[in-house]
Amino acid sequence: MISVLGRNTSSNVQTVMWALAELGLPHERHDMGGSFGGLDSADYTAMNPNRLIPVLRDGDVTLWESAAILRYLAAAYGDDGFWPEPRRRAPLDMWAEWIKTTWTPVMQAGIFWALIRTPAAKRDAARLADLVARAKSLAGMLDQRIGAGPWMDGETFTFADIMCGHLLYRYYTLDFERAETPNLDAYYQRLTERPAYAEHVMISYDGLRVE
Ligand SMILES: N[C@@H](CCC(=O)N[C@@H](CS)C(=O)NCC(=O)O)C(=O)O
Structure with a gap:
């Protein structure tokens, strides 16, 4: 087990x-x-x-x-859909790595930490504004990459969707100004319809909030 x-x-x-x-x-x-x-x-x-x-x-x-x-x-x-052969996998893995090294620091260590894990009195408004501007620019890149989808690899749901999707619940439920990203919005909507996403990712973070 x-x-x-x-x-x-x-x-x-x-x-x-x-x-x-x-x-x-x-x-x-x-x-x-x-x-x-x-x-x-x-x-x-x-x-x-x-x-x-x-x-x-x-x-x-x-x-x-x-x-x-x-x-x-x-x-x-995984089967060869979830974990494709190397030539198909590498460009997906490039984006998975980008999520971990570029998107996650802005979203998780940045905006989530500033809004949820930092007392309101200690928030640094200028830093938050900078993070929000960076998130807008990165979300625009992700929006373009996803396009019509429905998944990162087109018709097949892969490991890369897990890396790309796992912070989107927080991204869409935190209170800050987001970029206009119709493709990313539709992608997130499709994720919320997956039972495994609803069960394991759409989990309240209220208990982590520091007032
Ligand atoms: N790069 C690591 C980061 C692990 C990490 O920072 N975990 C956090 C929770 S998201 C943690 O253990 N925090 C201490 C705690 O929960 O007590 C990973 O992706 O697994």
Whole structure:
């Protein structure tokens, strides 16, 4: 049985949980991190010296870093639609990497942290304005890439949609000014219609809010 260690309100845990559900893999999840704690124990540190979630255990494989876990699950258990052959996969993976290295810092460490994890009195309005401007520009790039979709690879839903979609619930539900992105809006709407997305990604982050 595959185990995931990490609370379900973590966007990085959500990546892994959504992938497991899309792949139909039996699994169990253990609440850890945040108010659940448990990341400083010797056992946990031996699995992940960063003391962060998620960790995935699958037999004798123990992994951390959500994007690496997603790629492992896709390569080990996905069919050639979800994890395409290299020449089709590489351009998708390029965008998956862009999400992790370019979009995520602006959306998650940036806007989400500023609006939800920072007390209102301590918010830096100028920094937030800069992040929102960057998010608008990046969302425009993603909108162009997605086009008519319906998925990143056209007709086939792949691992790249998990990386590209996992922060969109937060993107569309946080209170800030978004760019006009009709393709991205329609893509998000299609994601919300996937049961695995609704169950594992559309999870309230109210409990993480710092007033
Ligand atoms: N690059 C890592 C980041 C992991 C990370 O920052 N996890 C956060 C939650 S999203 C964490 O463990 N925070 C401490 C906690 O929840 O106690 C990944 O993608 O897995």
